[in-house]
Amino acid sequence: MLRAIYDWVDERLDITPIWRDVADHEVPEHVNPAHHFSAFIYCFGGLTFFVVVIQILSGMFLALYYVPDIVNAHASVNYLQNELAMGAIVRGMHHWGASVAIVMLFLHTLRVFFTGSYKHPREFNWVIGILIFAVMVGLGFTGYLLPWDNKAYFATKVGVEIAAAVPWIGPYIAAFLQGGDIVGAVTLERFFALHVFFLPALLFILLAVHFILIRRQGISGPL
Amino acid sequence: MSKKVSRRKFLTYMLGGTAGFLGAGLLFPMVRFAVDPVLKKGGKVEFVDVNLPVSEITETPRAVEFKIFRKDGWYQSEDGETMTAWVMKDPRQELGIVAFSPICKHLGCTVDWESNPQFKNEFFCPCHFGRYTKDGINVPGTPPTAPLDKYELQVKDGRLLIGPIAQA
Ligand code: HEM
Numbered sequence: 001m002l003r004a005i006y007d008w009v010d011e012r013l014d015i016t017p018i019w020r021d022v023a024d025h026e027v028p029e030h031v032n033p034a035h036h037f038s039a040f041i042y043c044f045g046g047l048t049f050f051v052v053v054i055q056i057l058s059g060m061f062l063a064l065y066y067v068p069d070i071v072n073a074h075a076s077v078n079y080l081q082n083e084l085a086m087g088a089i090v091r092g093m094h095h096w097g098a099s100v101a102i103v104m105l106f107l108h109t110l111r112v113f114f115t116g117s118y119k120h121p122r123e124f125n126w127v128i129g130i131l132i133f134a135v136m137v138g139l140g141f142t143g144y145l146l147p148w149d150n151k152a153y154f155a156t157k158v159g160v161e162i163a164a165a166v167p168w169i170g171p172y173i174a175a176f177l178q179g180g181d182i183v184g185a186v187t188l189e190r191f192f193a194l195h196v197f198f199l200p201a202l203l204f205i206l207l208a209v210h211f212i213l214i215r216r217q218g219i220s221g222p223l
Numbered sequence: 224m225s226k227k228v229s230r231r232k233f234l235t236y237m238l239g240g241t242a243g244f245l246g247a248g249l250l251f252p253m254v255r256f257a258v259d260p261v262l263k264k265g266g267k268v269e270f271v272d273v274n275l276p277v278s279e280i281t282e283t284p285r286a287v288e289f290k291i292f293r294k295d296g297w298y299q300s301e302d303g304e305t306m307t308a309w310v311m312k313d314p315r316q317e318l319g320i321v322a323f324s325p326i327c328k329h330l331g332c333t334v335d336w337e338s339n340p341q342f343k344n345e346f347f348c349p350c351h352f353g354r355y356t357k358d359g360i361n362v363p364g365t366p367p368t369a370p371l372d373k374y375e376l377q378v379k380d381g382r383l384l385i386g387p388i389a390q391a
C-alpha cells in the first residue's frame with residue numbers, strides 16, 4: 001500500500017534522486033563511533049538539530065494555549081501546565097530543551113574547534129555557526145520573558161540594561177528591545193513575535209545554509 | 224524461519240522501529256496536550272435565582288437576563304456572562320412555566336420575539352430567517368431543524384430559578 005503510493009508519486013515526480021542525494025553520503029571511518037568510540041563527538045551537531053526539532057514542535061504546541069499579554073500570559077502558562085493533560089511534560093520539554101540545545105550547540109562548537117574543522121575551506125561555515133549561536137541565544141533570551149513571572153521580568157530587565165551599556169547605541173538598543181520606556185506590555189508582545197516568528201525563520205535559513213555547506217565541502221578529515 | 228530476513232532488511236526494520244519509538248514518545252504527549260479540550264467534560268451548571276417572582280410571569284414571552292459564572296480556559300470574568308431566557312406561562316409544563324434558550328437551532332444565532340414585523344407571534348432569527356412558533360416549534364420550511372431548547376427550571380419561595388439546558 002505505502003509502496004504503491006510511493007511508486008505512484010515517484011513515477012510522476014521522480015523523487016527518488018532527491019532523497020537519495022540527501023541520505024546517501026559517505027560517513028568516513030574517523031567519524032563513525034562504531035570504529036572509534038571517541039568519534040561520538042561528531043554526533044553533537046546532529047544532536048543539536050534533534051533538540052531544535054523538539055523545541056520547534058513543543059513550541060508550536062505551547063502556542064496553542066499561550067497568550068502574550070501582560071494580564072493573561074502567566075495565567076495561560078499556569079493553565080497549560082496544571083490544568084491540561086501532559087501540560088507539564090510539553091512545557092518541560094520546551095523548558096529543559098532550551099538549555100539542552102545550548103549545551104549541545106556548545107559541545108558541537110568545541111568539537112569543531114578542537115578538530116580544527118573551522119579551517120579553510122570551512123571558515124564560512126564557522127561564521128554561519130556563530131550566527132546560529134547568536135540566534136539561539138536570542139531565542140533563549142526572548143523565550144525566557146514569556147511566562148511573565150518575577151524571574152522572567154527581572155531577567156529581561158537585567159538583559160536590557162546590559163544591552164543599554166553598549167557605548168553610543170546602547171539606549172537605542174534598549175528602547176528597541178523594550179518597545180518603549182519600560183519592560184511591559186509592548187516588550188512581552190515583541191519578545192513573543194521575535195521568539196516564534198522572526199528568530200525561528202532566521203534559524204531555518206541559517207541551518208539550511210549550514211547543511212548545504214557541509215554537503216558541498218564534506219566532513220573534515222582526521223586529525 | 225522459512226522466509227529469510229536479509230541483513231539489510233533487518234537493519235532497516237531496527238532503524239525504523241527505533242525511529243518510530245522515539246518519534247511516538249515525543250509526539251504522544253504533545254498530541255494528547257493538544258486534544259485535551261476534546262476529551263474534557265464540561266463543568267456543572269448551577270441553578271440561578273433570576274430575580275423574578277413567579278406571579279409576574281405572563282402568557283407573553285419575556286426576555287429574562289441572568290448571570291452565569293464559568294471558566295473559559297484561564298479566564299474567568301468577575302461579572303459573569305449574561306444569558307437570556309424567554310420565559311412565559313405554559314400550563315402543559317410541570318411548573319406551569321417554560322423558558323426557551325434564545326440560541327437558534329439552525330447555526331447558533333440569537334432569536335428574538337416578534338422582532339420581524341412580518342411574523343407576528345413568533346420567534347425570529349435574523350441570520351437566515353429561521354422562525355419558531357410561540358411554543359418554540361420550528362416553522363417547517365425555514366432553516367432550523369429542531370424546536371428551541373428549554374432550560375431546566377425550579378421555583379423556590381415563589382421565585383424562578385434557571386438551570387442547565389434540559390436534555391430531551
Ligand atoms: C530553537 C530554539 C528555541 C529555544 C532555545 C527556546 C527557548 C525558550 C525558553 C527559554 C522559554 C521559556 C520557557 C520556560 O521558562 O518555561 C520559551 C518559551 C516559549 N517558547 Fe520557545 N524556544 C525555541 C523555539 C520556539 C519555537 C520555534 C516556538 C513556536 C513556534 C516557541 C514557542 C514558545 C512559547 C509559546 C513559549 C511560552 C510558554 C512557556 O513559557 O512555557 N519556542 N522558549
Ligand code: FES
Nearest residue numbers: 327329330348353
Ligand atoms: S442561525 Fe438562525 S436561521 Fe440560521
